[in-house]
Each structure stands twice: as C-alpha cells, then as structure tokens.
Amino acid sequence: MIERLQSIDRRIIYVLLILVIALALLKPIGLPVKVGPMTKSMYDAVDALPAGSVLWIGMDFNQSSKAEQYPMLSVILDHAFRKNVKVVSFAMWPNGGQIFDQLAAPVAKKYNKQDGVDYLNIGYKPGGSVALRAMVTDINTAAAGVDQNGKPLASTPLGQQVKKLSKDYVGFIVDIAAGDPGTTDYLNYVSTPEKIPMATAVVNVSVPGEMPYVQSGQYKGLMGGLRGAAEYEILARAPGKAASGMDSQSLGAALIVLFIIFGNVGYLASRGKK
Amino acid sequence: MRKELPIIVTVLSGLVVIFSRYFHYGMQLGLMDTLDKWYLVSASFAILLGVVNMVKIHWGYIRRRKEGWWNSIVLLLCLFGYGALTVQQTVDGPQAAWIYNNLITPGDSTMFALIAFFISSAAYRAFRVRTKEATVLLITAVIVLLGKAPIGDALINGWGTLADWILKVPNTGGFRAIIIGAAIGAFATGFRILLGLERAHLGGTGTK
Numbered sequence: 001m002i003e004r005l006q007s008i009d010r011r012i013i014y015v016l017l018i019l020v021i022a023l024a025l026l027k028p029i030g031l032p033v034k035v036g037p038m039t040k041s042m043y044d045a046v047d048a049l050p051a052g053s054v055l056w057i058g059m060d061f062n063q064s065s066k067a068e069q070y071p072m073l074s075v076i077l078d079h080a081f082r083k084n085v086k087v088v089s090f091a092m093w094p095n096g097g098q099i100f101d102q103l104a105a106p107v108a109k110k111y112n113k114q115d116g117v118d119y120l121n122i123g124y125k126p127g128g129s130v131a132l133r134a135m136v137t138d139i140n141t142a143a144a145g146v147d148q149n150g151k152p153l154a155s156t157p158l159g160q161q162v163k164k165l166s167k168d169y170v171g172f173i174v175d176i177a178a179g180d181p182g183t184t185d186y187l188n189y190v191s192t193p194e195k196i197p198m199a200t201a202v203v204n205v206s207v208p209g210e211m212p213y214v215q216s217g218q219y220k221g222l223m224g225g226l227r228g229a230a231e232y233e234i235l236a237r238a239p240g241k242a243a244s245g246m247d248s249q250s251l252g253a254a255l256i257v258l259f260i261i262f263g264n265v266g267y268l269a270s271r272g273k274k
Numbered sequence: 275m276r277k278e279l280p281i282i283v284t285v286l287s288g289l290v291v292i293f294s295r296y297f298h299y300g301m302q303l304g305l306m307d308t309l310d311k312w313y314l315v316s317a318s319f320a321i322l323l324g325v326v327n328m329v330k331i332h333w334g335y336i337r338r339r340k341e342g343w344w345n346s347i348v349l350l351l352c353l354f355g356y357g358a359l360t361v362q363q364t365v366d367g368p369q370a371a372w373i374y375n376n377l378i379t380p381g382d383s384t385m386f387a388l389i390a391f392f393i394s395s396a397a398y399r400a401f402r403v404r405t406k407e408a409t410v411l412l413i414t415a416v417i418v419l420l421g422k423a424p425i426g427d428a429l430i431n432g433w434g435t436l437a438d439w440i441l442k443v444p445n446t447g448g449f450r451a452i453i454i455g456a457a458i459g460a461f462a463t464g465f466r467i468l469l470g471l472e473r474a475h476l477g478g479t480g481t482k
Contacts, residue, residue: 006402010395017394031424034434063379064386098365098374127317134310142314149364204422211446212453227422250425252390257416259398264412267402 003273006266013259020255024247031250033243038214039231042174042199042221046076049171051084054162056196058175059089059096059124060182065203071229071242072176072201073103077119079236081111087119088162088170090143092132092181097123097148116147116156123148129185135165136190166194172220173198183210187218201228281470288468328353414440 049055057076061069080087087104091097100121113119122143125131134142139162140153153159162169173196175183183200191198197220202210204225213219223232226249229242290309293300332346340346360370401412420426421437466472 008398010398013395013398014391017391031428033424034427036434036438062382064382066379066383067387101366102375125314126321127314130310130313130317134307134314137307137310141311149366208441208445209449211441212450215442215446225422227424246424250423250428252394253419253423254425256394256397257420259394260401260412260416263398263401264403267404 002269003266005262006264006270008259008262017252017255020251021248024251025245028244028247031247033227033230033234033246035231035234036228038222038224039228040221040235042201042223043079043232043235045172045197045199045220046079046085046174047083049080049083049085052086053171054086054088054169055080056165056170056173057087057089057100058173058177058182058186059091059100060093061099061176061178061203062093062095063099065178067245068203068226068229069176069178069201070099070103071226071233071240071245072223073100074107074240075229075232075236075238075242076174076176076201077104077107078110078238079232081107081113081118082236085171086158086161088122088158089120090122090132090135090165091124091148092128092185093178094124097121101148116151116158118158120153120156120158120162121148122153128181129189132165132181132185133189136194137164139164165190165196167196170196172196174201175199176201177206178203179206183213183219187213192218199223277473277476280476281473284475285468285470288464325353 046055055076057073059073077087089097089100089104091100100123104115104119104121107113108115108119115121122139125143127134131142140159143153145152145154147153147156147159173186173191175186175198177183177200183202186198186200190196199219199221200210200213201223202225204227207222207224210219210222210224214222223229226242226245229240230246233240233243287309290305294303294306294309295301329350332350334340335343335346336350356370356373359367359373363370365371365374397415401408401415403409403412417426417433418437418440420429421434421440426433426437463472467475
C-alpha cells in the first residue's frame, strides 16, 4: 500500500497544485516576506539616484515571463518616478518595447509623468548585443533615429538629453532579463567598460547563473523572480502583484516538497520489501 | 571560392576586431563602429531572410499536404495578417493591441506557466534517495525550494539564510568554474575560426 505513494498519477499532482495556487490567491494567508540583501542593495542603488538623473532599463524579456517580470518593471518604474528619476528603456527582445509602453502608461499617469520628457521608450532594435554596443557610441544612430512608436528621438527633450549610453548621460542600469540577449551583454559591453553601475532583475530560474556576478560586485544588486519583486515592493512601499503572489508560491513549493516526501517514502518501502 | 571567400571574410573581420580592440591605433580608427553598423544592417536583413525562409518552408508543407499542413495555413495567415494590421495601424492600434493583449500575451504566459506543472511532476518522480549523490541533490533542492519562498522562514527561522548560503557559496563556485571553462572554450573556438580550422558556421561537417 505504502509503495503506491511512489506512483501517484500526475493528474492528481496537477489538480492539487492548481487548487493550492488558486486558493492562496483567493484567500491569502499573509506569510511574512523577509527582504534579502541582494534586493536591498539594488533598491538602495536606485534610491540613491538624484532627481533628474537617468535610469536605463533593459527590456529583455517577453510576455511568457509576465507573472514574474511585469511586477518587477512596475515597481522599478514606480520607485523611479516617485524619486523624479528619468527613465530610458531599450529592448533587445522584440516585444520588450511594447511591454514597456503598456506598463509605463499607468505608472506615469499616477505620477503625472510625460512620454519623451520624463521617460523615453527607444523600444526594440534588431541586432542584440551589437545594437546595445552601438548605443554606447550614439543612441540616435543605433536606434535609426526613432523611438518605439516611430517618433524622432531628436524631437523629444529626453532624446536630446541622452545622446549616449555612457556614464555622462546614464546614472544606473537595470536590466530586466529572461535569457539571451540580456544581462551578460550589458555587463560585457556597457557596465564594465563604461563604468556605469548596474543591477539585474531576472526570472527565478536564472538566479543561480547570475550569482557569480553579484558576488564579484559587478551587479550592485539582484531582483530574483517573483520573490525579489515582492521584496522590492515592500522596500518601495508599493504593494502589487508580486507580494500578493507570495502565498501561492509558498504553498506551491510546500506541495511539491510534500510529494517528494511521499515519493521517497513509497520508494523506501518498496526497497525494504525487496 | 564558395568556401574560401566566406573564410577570408571571417578571418578579416576577426582580425579587424582584434586590431580595433587591442591596439591603440586600431581604437582611434573607429573600425569597430563601422563593423557594428554593418552588422545592424545585416541583422535587419536577417529578419526579412527569416520571413522568406519560413514562408518557403510552410508553403512547401501546404503544397505537399504534409501532415498538419493546415497549421501552416494558420501560421502564414497570422504572419501576414498581423503584419499588415500593424503596418496599417501600428502595434498600438486598437485591433493590433487587442490581439496582442488577449491572444498573444495570455497564450505565451500559459505556455510558460505549464512548466510549473511539468516541473512538479518531474521533481516528484526524479528526486529519489537512490544514491548518496541523489540524496544530496534532493536535500539541496528542498532547502532552496522552501528557502526561496516565504514559507521556509515561516517554518524554521534561518531557513532562507541557509538557502542563500547554498546559492552564494557552492552554487557560485560551480558556476564560476563553468563560466571560466566556457570562456576558454570560446577563446579556443575563436582562434580555430581565425585560423580557418573551424568551419561549422559555413555549414557541412564543421571541422577540418
């Protein structure tokens, strides 16, 4: 009987997982979220930017990682606009520019910020890391002179102000990335040679791979997955979707561990019989 | 010349990059900027090339009535239909934005979300205490899984700190080794390409 615990039908796991996740979303239990040092140092770095300075946001993800990365962008924008920091975004992923437009609009409205004046969406430009490197020399040329919506960059105050992706024009970089091209390109071609401090906001699965760069100090901080976004929301006092998803993540993880235990109890029981 | 010419172009490009990156005079000439601009133009054409290639492949499927050929019709209709729509009204136009927000975004998110279910099932089946190594893997997975969610610290105070230690110490050590190994591999491959020994980028068997 106990041996059967090692061969539970996967459909039972699926149903229980969706039930647990849905239940935690509908009836939150409010488990406390401790803020980790990596998110804290990223928050501190953005918080230290003086009003009027420029925060560069890399939009290197698409809608598939919406659950984790939309809250990341929203909370960073909220923080930057509240501090009157100007934001310039550039996407190496085709949908990045459109996602930025979508998420920036409500936050900009909240803080009465204007497109082209307080924030600028250069949008997606083909070429990946080479397009990024070209931004270091001249943004206008690298972006073919236009922003995400075809508006000439030179016609906007922020487009005229930020001519290069260099230390003279950009105070800090946050790359929100879900893969390649992404954070490593910023590290290799922009942050290190141009000496612009940067942090990264990545999906949970990418966190282990980014850790060496956090330890070496090349990233001034890291926002890892939904948990990282929730920690940033707590620090920025802007509770959003990430914080409300923490209970679901906790219970989902607990359920998986429970099934792993069941599987091993069944396995050990069957081995004992043999 | 079908093979020689691409090799000559590759070697020359590589030498220009080395000259521009490692020599002061090369840096002053600004050849890298020129090469970058050429690359950007080529990359833009590559998108067009990708579309032409995709149309060619799927048109072939439709003509030969290959199994699932109707999927190819849907793909081509979406490709040209959505393309025409965005050209007519830009990506933020009412219909284009509606399709993006209500079909592409939820569809893409759903595909990604499905991974959670597969991972749950895979974790249940794979994490067994069969060997000492598998047991270490299992214990590590459980510590990090619960430690990176708020429930870890809610169960035992300090659980999250233990998970962070695993990420910062053993994980970082392992990843550094991988990064250094990959960098040496990339250097060796680059050197082989410059010498014309590596030919995988030209198609065929790849090595000489």
